[in-house]
Amino acid sequence: MNEAMIVSLLTITIRAGVSLLYATLGEIFTERSGILNLGVEGIMMTGAATAFAVAFHSDSAWLGLGVAMLVGAMMSFTHAFLTITLRADQVVTGLALTLFGTGLASFMGQRLGPGGETMVGLQGPVFPRIPIPVLEDIPILGPSMFNQDVLAYALYLLLPLMWFYLRKTQPGLHLRAVGDNPAAADVLGVPVKLSRYLYTIFGGCLMGVAGAHLSMAYLQGWAQNITGGRGWIAIALVIFATWDPLRAAVGALLFGGINALQFRLQAAGTTIPSSFLNMMPYFFTILVLVLITWGEAVRKRLGAPAALGIPYIREEKH
Amino acid sequence: MKKLRWILIVLLVVGLLLSACQAQPAAPEEEEGPFQIAVVMPSSINDLAFSQSMYDALLRVQEEMGGEEAMTFDYSDGMFVVDDAAAAIRDYAAEGYDLVIAHGSQYGSSLQEIAPDFPETSFVWGTTVDTFGIDNIFAYEAASDEGGYVNGVIAASLTESDVLGVVGPIETGDAKLYVDGFVAGAEATNPDVQVNVNYIGSFSDVALASEAANTHVAAGADAMTGTAQMVVGAIGVAEENDAMWFGTQSSQTELAPDVVVANQIYRWEVVLNEIIDLIGEGTLGGQSFTINLENGGEVIEFNPEYDLPEDVKDLADDTIQGIIDGTISTDVSE
Known part of the structure; x- marks a missing residue:
C-alpha cells in the first residue's frame, strides 16, 4: 500500500463518514435527554430531498442546508410533541416518522424538479471540496482530512465542542441528568420537558444536515432511497458508541473505512464471495466498538440514559 | 390505558398515511376497449x-x-x-x-x-x-452479456491507464451476465487491461455505489460501467473525475453527457x-x-456528443456484427 492509496482510502472514509456522524450526533443528543427518536432515516431522507430541491430552485446550497435543518427541526418537533406532551410510545412514533419521511421524500423526488417532474439526474448547487492552505501540506492527513467540504470542516469543530459540552459543562450535566434521572433534575430546577423538546429538535436539525450532506456534497444529486439505511446504522452506532460523541466518530469512520477497504479487496480480484465482503463493515464496526467498551461494561452499566424511552410525569414514580 | 389509546391513534394515522401513499390501480374500462x-x-x-x-x-x-x-x-x-x-x-x-x-x-x-x-x-x-x-x-x-461485451471492447480500446472499474449490484441474474460480458470483452481486446469488479450488495444504495466508484477512481480507473438502478451515484463520480462511463438498460447519456461513451439499451x-x-x-x-443484439431487443447507442475515434467505432460495429453472426462468443453463461 503506497501513500496515494492510503490518502484516497482516508478521503473516501471521511467523506462517507460525515453524514453518518451528523445523524449519529443528532441521535446521541436526543437520546441523552431521554427521547428515543427512530425517525432518523425518515428525517435524513426528507432533509436530503428538501435540501436538494430548495438549493436547485434557489441556486443556493446554503439556503438548501438551512431548509433541511428547518425540516429536520419540524419533524423532530412532531416527534417531541407526540412523545413528550402526549406521551405516545416513542418507538411507534419514531417508526411512523421514518415511514412518513421516506414516503414524503420519494414523493418530493418525483415531483419537485422543474415543471413538476422528477429530480433524478438534475445537477444543482453543491458544497465543493475546499483544500485548506498550509494544513493540506501535512503528509497523508493533509490531502485527506483538509481537502473536504465545508460540512466536514464544521464537524471537525463541532465534535470536540459537543464532547466538551456533554462532559464538562453545567448545561451538559443537566442534559445527562434529564435523561438519567428526570425526577432529580426536576427537583434541582432543570426544566425537564423543555430540555427534552430542545435537544430533540436540535438532534433533528443535525439529522437534516446529514441528509443535506448526502444530496449536496457526497452524491451531488437526488436519487431514490438516497439514505440506503444510513439512519438505522446511525441508531446502532449510538448504542455501540455508548452515547459518546468521540466514540461515535470512531464508529462512523470505521464503518466507512472498512467499506472502502472491502471494495478495494473485491476489485483486487479476491476469491472471497462479494456478499461476505459486503458484510464486513457491519461486522467489524460492531466488533471494535464492543471491544473498546468491554472494560467499562464489566465495571459499570453501559452508559445508556436510564430514563431513555420513558415519558416524564411529575409526581409519578418509575 | 391512555398510553394504549395513543399507540392505537398513532398506528391508525400511520395506516391511513400508508394506504394514502399506495398506488391506486385505475379501473380499466370494460370489454372491447383497448388492450x-x-x-x-x-x-x-x-x-x-x-x-x-x-x-x-x-x-x-x-x-x-x-x-x-x-x-x-x-x-x-x-x-x-x-x-x-x-x-x-x-x-x-x-x-x-x-x-x-x-x-x-x-x-x-x-x-x-x-x-x-x-x-x-x-x-x-x-x-x-x-x-x-x-x-x-x-x-x-x-x-445483457452481449452489450456488456461490446462496452468492454470499447472501454479497453479507449483506456489510457489500462484500469477499468465495474460497479455491480448483487452477483446474480442479468447484472452478473452484463458484468461478466464486460470483463470478457475488455480482456479479449486488450490483454494488459485490468478490470476491477465490485458488487456493492444492493440494487438501490446510491451512496454506496458512489463510494465503490470512488474506490475505482482511486485505484486508477479511467473508464467505468455498472448496472442496475443505483448506478446514478457512480455516474456522478465518473463525471466529477472525468472518467468514461458505459451505460446499460436505459440511456444514461443525459446524466453525464460529457463522459458517457455508449449505452446498451433494452428494447x-x-x-x-x-x-x-x-x-x-x-x-x-x-x-x-x-x-439480444440479433433480434434488436438490445441496441448499442453511442453518445453523439462523445468524440469517439473512428477506428474504435469501427471495432465496436464489427463486434456487434460478430456477435449477431455468431463469429464472436461472449463466453459467458449464467
Whole structure:
C-alpha cells in the first residue's frame, strides 16, 4: 500500500463518514435527554430531498442546508410533541416518522424538479471540496482530512465542542441528568420537558444536515432511497458508541473505512464471495466498538440514559 | 390505558398515511376497449435503468399499436417491497387487465402463487427464463452479456491507464451476465487491461455505489460501467473525475453527457409485441423470450456528443456484427 492509496482510502472514509456522524450526533443528543427518536432515516431522507430541491430552485446550497435543518427541526418537533406532551410510545412514533419521511421524500423526488417532474439526474448547487492552505501540506492527513467540504470542516469543530459540552459543562450535566434521572433534575430546577423538546429538535436539525450532506456534497444529486439505511446504522452506532460523541466518530469512520477497504479487496480480484465482503463493515464496526467498551461494561452499566424511552410525569414514580 | 389509546391513534394515522401513499390501480374500462396492460416495477419509471427500460418500451408499444384507443397501460412503480408488489399484481389481475407484467426477478414466487387464480389473464415475468410450467405465464430475459461485451471492447480500446472499474449490484441474474460480458470483452481486446469488479450488495444504495466508484477512481480507473438502478451515484463520480462511463438498460447519456461513451439499451417491445400477438391468438403463456443484439431487443447507442475515434467505432460495429453472426462468443453463461 503506497501513500496515494492510503490518502484516497482516508478521503473516501471521511467523506462517507460525515453524514453518518451528523445523524449519529443528532441521535446521541436526543437520546441523552431521554427521547428515543427512530425517525432518523425518515428525517435524513426528507432533509436530503428538501435540501436538494430548495438549493436547485434557489441556486443556493446554503439556503438548501438551512431548509433541511428547518425540516429536520419540524419533524423532530412532531416527534417531541407526540412523545413528550402526549406521551405516545416513542418507538411507534419514531417508526411512523421514518415511514412518513421516506414516503414524503420519494414523493418530493418525483415531483419537485422543474415543471413538476422528477429530480433524478438534475445537477444543482453543491458544497465543493475546499483544500485548506498550509494544513493540506501535512503528509497523508493533509490531502485527506483538509481537502473536504465545508460540512466536514464544521464537524471537525463541532465534535470536540459537543464532547466538551456533554462532559464538562453545567448545561451538559443537566442534559445527562434529564435523561438519567428526570425526577432529580426536576427537583434541582432543570426544566425537564423543555430540555427534552430542545435537544430533540436540535438532534433533528443535525439529522437534516446529514441528509443535506448526502444530496449536496457526497452524491451531488437526488436519487431514490438516497439514505440506503444510513439512519438505522446511525441508531446502532449510538448504542455501540455508548452515547459518546468521540466514540461515535470512531464508529462512523470505521464503518466507512472498512467499506472502502472491502471494495478495494473485491476489485483486487479476491476469491472471497462479494456478499461476505459486503458484510464486513457491519461486522467489524460492531466488533471494535464492543471491544473498546468491554472494560467499562464489566465495571459499570453501559452508559445508556436510564430514563431513555420513558415519558416524564411529575409526581409519578418509575 | 391512555398510553394504549395513543399507540392505537398513532398506528391508525400511520395506516391511513400508508394506504394514502399506495398506488391506486385505475379501473380499466370494460370489454372491447383497448388492450389493457398493467406493470409492477421495483424502482421508479425514471430510474434511468431497469424500470425505465420497461416504461419506455411500453410507450413505444402504445405508439406502434395506434395510441390510447388501441392500448392503455397502468403501472405501480417503486415496488421494492415484494409483498406490496404481490398485492398490486393480484389487484391488477382482479381488475381484468389483459396482460400483467411483473418486472423484477424477485416477483417470481408471488406470481407462481397468483397466476393459477386468474387463468384468463396473461402474466409476464422477467428477467428469467422460468415460466414454472404454468400456462398463463410468459418469461423474458436479456442477454445483457452481449452489450456488456461490446462496452468492454470499447472501454479497453479507449483506456489510457489500462484500469477499468465495474460497479455491480448483487452477483446474480442479468447484472452478473452484463458484468461478466464486460470483463470478457475488455480482456479479449486488450490483454494488459485490468478490470476491477465490485458488487456493492444492493440494487438501490446510491451512496454506496458512489463510494465503490470512488474506490475505482482511486485505484486508477479511467473508464467505468455498472448496472442496475443505483448506478446514478457512480455516474456522478465518473463525471466529477472525468472518467468514461458505459451505460446499460436505459440511456444514461443525459446524466453525464460529457463522459458517457455508449449505452446498451433494452428494447422490451420486441418481446412485448410478440407476447401481445400470442395473446391475440389465444396463447396466454408457457413460453420464454430473450432480447439480444440479433433480434434488436438490445441496441448499442453511442453518445453523439462523445468524440469517439473512428477506428474504435469501427471495432465496436464489427463486434456487434460478430456477435449477431455468431463469429464472436461472449463466453459467458449464467
